[in-house]
Amino acid sequence: MTTTKRSSTPATGSSGGASAAALHAGTSDPRTLILGNLRQSGIYIALVVIVGLFAVLTDGVSLSPGNITNIVLQYSYILVLAIGMVILIIGGHIDLSVGSVVALTGAVSAVLVIREGHPWWIGVLAALAVGVAVGAWHGFWVAYAGIPAFIVTLAGMLLFRGLTLRVLDNISLSPFPAEYQQVAAGFLNGLFGGQGFDAFTLFxxxxxxxxxxxxxxxxxxxxxxxxxxVESFPLFVARVVLVGAVVMAFAWQLAHARGLPIVLIVLAVLVLVYGLLTRRTVFGRQVYAIGGNLPAAMLSGVRVRTVNFWVFVNMGFLSAVAGVIYSSRSNGAQPAAGNMFELDAIAAAFIGGAAVTGGVGTVVGAMVGGLIMAVMSNGMQLMGVDQSVQSVVKGLVLLVAVAFDVWNKRRAAGAR
Structure with missing residues (x-):
């Protein structure tokens, strides 16, 4: 899908000339179209295949408006965690404690709002503050004390799960007030009218x-x-049309259910912000540099400790966001909340194209990886598949994704 064809317009030419060149650049060679960008396109093809497969196996139930809305509501917190996790993995780290942090931040919010009667937004702010503090704790030990992230966050998984039990006194707290529940269960509906559907969602x-x-x-x-x-222009147009069709079909289904979920707006904002952060900012490029070649990054003047510290702070913040969403969704806080969430987030990042060695990955890729896991889990639940079988399937999918990454690297190295 890629080519080395050069633009007919010089680099210093006008944007109009570059735009004209954009209409003709690229290649239509079949081998290049299939193999040239396999790493990036493979996960999108896999998502389409999996969605189609479960649509057939469930007689279309998996694509019903109500079920698509449920997928968004049920897996939004995993997608939030996947954003932070993929940034950590790009930088060459990992966080095993995010599930425990989700539980702790939800517990803190529940104690303040449910037990002590504070306004719902106080609970949200307190949860975010706790998440940032946890991220700073991890960042200090990894960036400045030099302890590997695997060990620090493994300790954090035990530490913050224990603190969750202490905060909740080993009991569950519920329910949250209606305003708090709107974070994960609220919808924007009827703003633009519509007969039998929500026009605002389509807009x-x-x-x-x-x-x-x-x-x-x-x-x-x-x-x-x-x-x-760049890819050939016909392929570029086809990709844009395909993405547009998928997005509009998704919006159409939501519009015929309950409208636009508030949590989807939160997730979209996070994807946009972190997509720009990783691709368009100095900080984002430094994260890639550290994960791709640490000695070269240090020689280039990158402040490695500072960057590593802030990627963990960011992970703590996003864990708190996920904690608020999850506690809002479940309408309470439980000592066992967030169990195994870290594995789902890690799987989403790797399935979405992140490399185990660091330096490779995208926020959008992590979202697609998370959606693959969500569609698979939801589809198997609709089919009544036993939980043990679901775990086996998820494990095999993760293994295949990492094996594909290894094979793709060897193929690329052989081509050079």
């Missing part, structure tokens, strides 16, 4: 498609201007 979907099309075209123009590899 947001169309706006997202238009924004995506403009963004990817500008990226294509910029790459051509700097004589970088």
């Amino acid at each position: 947001i979907g169309a706006f997202a498609v238009a924004g995506y099309a403009v963004a990817v075209f500008r990226t294509r123009v910029a790459r051509i201007r700097y004589e970088q590899k």
Whole structure:
């Protein structure tokens, strides 16, 4: 899908010339189209295949408006965790404690709001503050004390699970007030009217498609201007049309259910912000540099300790966001909340294309990986598959994803 064809417009040319070149650059060679960008395109193909498979196996129930809404509500907190996890993995780290932090932050919020009667937003702010403090705790030991992240966060998994039990006195707390529940269970519906559907949801979907099309075209123009590899223009158009069709179909189903979930808006904002952070900022490039080649990053003047500290602070913050969403979704706090969430987040990052050695991965890829896990889990639940079988399938999918990453690297090395 990629090529080394150079732009007919010099790098210093006008944007209009680059835009014209963007209409003709690329290649239609079948082998290049299939293999040239296999790492990035494979997960999207896998998602489409899995969605189609479960649509057939469940007689279309998995694609019903109500079920699609349930997938968004049930797995949103895993997708939030996957954003922070993929950034950590890109930087060459991992966090095994996020499930315990989800439980602790939800517990702190529940104690303040349910037991002590504070306003719901006090609980949210307190949960976020605790998450940031946990991230700073991990960041200190990893970045400044030099202890491997695996050990620090393994200790944190035990430490913060124990603190959760202490905070809750080993009992569950519920229910939250209605305002708090709206975080994960609220919807925006009826703002633009519509007969039998929510027009506002369709408007947001169309706006997202238009924004995506403009963004990817500008990226294509910029790459051509700097004589970088791009896909052929027909393939580029096909990709934009396909993504647009999928997004609008998704919005159509939501519009015919309960409207636009508030938690989906939160997730979309996070994806947009962190997508820009990782791709467009100095901090994001430094994270990639540290994970890709630590000695070179240090020689280039990257403040490795500072960057490592802040990626853990960020992970703590996103764990708290996930904790608020999960406690809102479950309408309470439980001592066992967040169990195994860290494994789901790690799996989403690796299935989405992150490399075990660091330096590779994207936020969007992690989202797709998380959606693959969500669709698989939801589909198997609709089919009544035993929980033990579900775990086996998830484990095999993760193993295949990592094996594919290893094979792809060897293929690329052989090509050189």
